[in-house]
Amino acid sequence: MNAVTTQTTLAALRQSIGRRSLLQGLGVAAVGISFGGLAACSGGSGGTASTGEEATLNFYNWDTYIGETTLDDFAESSGITVNMSLFATNDELFAKLRAGNAGYDVIVPSNDFVERMIQANLIQELDQSKIPNMANVDPTFIDVAYDPGRKYSMPYTWLALGIGYRKSAVSARPDSWKVLFDSPEYAGKIALLSEAGDVIRLGAKYLGHSVNEITPEIIAEVEAMMIRQKPNIRTFHEDNGQDLLLSGEVDLVLEYNGDIAQIMTEDDDIDFVIPGEGSQLNSDNLCIPVGAPHPLNAHMFINNLLDAEVGKKITETILYPTPNAAAKALMPDDYKNNPVIFPPADLLAKCEYASYNAELQPLYEEAFTRIRAA
Structure with a gap:
């Protein structure tokens, strides 16, 4: 099963079962999906990305926390295959990283755990010059107490x-x-x-x-x-x-x-x-863990997620409040005026x-x- 097939299957499963369990219907053998560890096919496409790194990226994310076609769209535009693994709690994420990075390139910790991971030297400083779409972020989410100036993290949701x-x-x-x-x-x-x-x-x-x-x-x-x-x-x-x-x-x-x-x-x-x-x-954030095997791909992926159109498609799926002002501007009024979301x-x-x-x-x-x- 390739990445495109995986996303098509996800869309079909979403019609019949709950969002939290839809990925479980695929089993851990599906390309790009696993639970508690790196995806079964973590070898990537076997080629080289424009970054000069192997054309693969290992993403450790919460369940139901990405757009329906986000990973396929990124693979098509960059040539980089994304292998997404899932964690259920920040405690699980922290324990996994503290035991040694098993090969993750991008992770999604919440605000207090960003602070905790900085203190534990588990995440690395970002090269903001490689993330120009940071300009799309609402300024109120830039200079935050847990990561002043966003040296280690980029906001994904609040x-x-x-x-x-x-x-x-x-x-x-x-x-x-x-x-x-x-x-x-x-x-x-x-x-x-x-x-x-x-x-x-x-x-x-x-x-x-x-x-x-x-x-x-x-x-x-x-x-x-x-x-x-x-x-x-x-x-x-x-x-x-x-x-x-x-x-x-x-x-x-x-x-x-x-x-x-x-x-x-x-x-x-x-x-x-x-x-x-x-x-x-809470605010969930995009970070690159220490020891990431593909740090340049990771910067490219984070920059992609902060694109206005990409952010809009993610937000349409996950329905969380977005700190991406450019993406929010593209959303309909029934999202922007929803009192549950905001x-x-x-x-x-x-x-x-x-x-x-x-x-x-x-x-x-x-x-x-x-x-x-x-």
Whole structure:
């Protein structure tokens, strides 16, 4: 199966099964697709790209986080075959890179993990002269706290965590984190993320704390609350929360706005809310890990993803808020004015980006391990 066939098959599968599971229908043998490791056919086309490197690139990405034809279009324009592997959490991505780069050229960590990877020397500085499409990025996403001046990363999306829910299954709009973290009302019908930091920080947000002013005492308080709530939680999902909601396995899920926006196009009984206490914002980013075998191809690929038309096609598929101003300008009004994708200003004012805290991170992970084992 070649890359073009792979994309055609993906489009067909998308019509019949959920987005999170559509790639699983292909199996790990499909060219350009694998789970948890490099694609089976990582040898590329066997030729040489215009960069002078082997005409291949290994991309480690979240599931359902690329346009339907993006990889094929890049292969056609550049002659570079992209082998895309999938990870489910930032924790998984970090552990994989910390163990030694297995051959990845471009990765997509979230903002706090960009900061963490910079400190751990896991990602390399970018040559911005090779990324002229950086000019398409909204200036507010350039000088960010976790990577000032974008020395190590380029913005891919931004996103907000909230509650995806089935309208017919809830007694009222679930506009408080209480329904997920501190209530038996929807026992057995709740799915939470499986990322330690996100769950602990949002639990703290519910209890009235900033996600960036957490102490060991607050972590202990959140842990106790979550252990009490554990019998009411059906599962901690591995980046497939919207599939669980779409299939009816759960009625409420802690998820990202873009993921829920995707399935809202398939089921009008599904909605999304940012709770009144506020939430956590994330930004996913394009980075080149230390030891990337094809760094010049990686710069070319990142530059391609920041092209206005390419960014538009990606955004049409994944339905996440885009920091690419040129791409956003090409999108229709029903995207630009969608309150799920772009939450109202009053709610955004209560949301925060989380900073990486080296002292607290192991405490998050230890508490979360105990919560899951309870």
